[in-house]
Structures are given as C-alpha cells and as structure tokens.
Amino acid sequence: MTVYNQILDEIKHQLETYLSQNPEVLACQCQQCRNDIVALAANRLPSKYTASREGRLLTGVELQSKQAQLDVFKAIVEATKQVNNSPRHPGRKVMP
Numbered sequence: 001m002t003v004y005n006q007i008l009d010e011i012k013h014q015l016e017t018y019l020s021q022n023p024e025v026l027a028c029q030c031q032q033c034r035n036d037i038v039a040l041a042a043n044r045l046p047s048k049y050t051a052s053r054e055g056r057l058l059t060g061v062e063l064q065s066k067q068a069q070l071d072v073f074k075a076i077v078e079a080t081k082q083v084n085n086s087p088r089h090p091g092r093k094v095m096p
Contacts, residue, residue, distance in 0.1 A: 006048040006059040007072070011041045014072050018080075027084045036088060040079035045071060 015037060019026055026033060048063065050056045062068060 003049055003051050004056065005042075006050055006056060006063065007045050008038065008042060010063045010068075010072050011038050011045070011076065014069070015041070015076050018073070018076060025080055025084075028087055030089070032089055033083050033087060036083045037076060037079040040082055041072070041075035044075040044078065 015034065019029070019034075023029070026037075048059045050059050063072070
C-alpha cells in the first residue's frame with residue numbers, strides 16, 4: 001500500500017454531497033472549479049496520512065466525528081466562496 005492522505009476522500013465526499021443538495025452555491029460546476037475547491041479545502045485542514053489498511057480504517061473512523069465533519073464542511077464552504085470570487089479559468093462568470 002502506498003502513502004495516502006485520507007482527508008482528500010472526505011473532502012471529495014462532502015463536496016459532492018454539498019453540491020448535489022445545493023447546486024446553486026457554485027457558480028461553475030466544471031471539474032477545474034471542483035478540483036480547486038478540494039485543493040483549497042485540503043490546504044486548510046491537517047493532513048491525515050496513512051500507509052496501511054488499518055491506518056485508513058482508523059483515520060476513517062476519526063474523520064466521522066462531529067467536529068471533524070464540521071471542520072471539513074467549513075473548509076469546503078470557505079473554498080467554494082473563494083473559487084466563486086476568483087475562478088482560475090477564462091470565460092466563467094463571477095457570482096455577485
């Protein structure tokens with residue numbers, strides 16, 4: 001098994017859930033904007049590296065705590081606002 005940052009899976013999962021329930025919060029639904037949100041959110045959160053199956057399972061349990069879930073969601077909301085205000089690709093509208 002390779003070294004793996006478990007927080008990325010949690011961010012991606014929560015982002016997809018958030019956008020499926022609230023598609024209007026993201027001005028552009030392209031993959032670049034979604035990737036930017038994941039990267040920005042990950043940079044705001046502590047890494048959760050693992051190198052074994054057991055480590056992934058333990059870290060996965062840790063990330064299910066209410067505080068961890070709230071921290072990830074907050075980072076996603078902040079990153080979404082940042083991407084909406086300054087998309088990295090031309091021709092995209094900025095939300096008012």
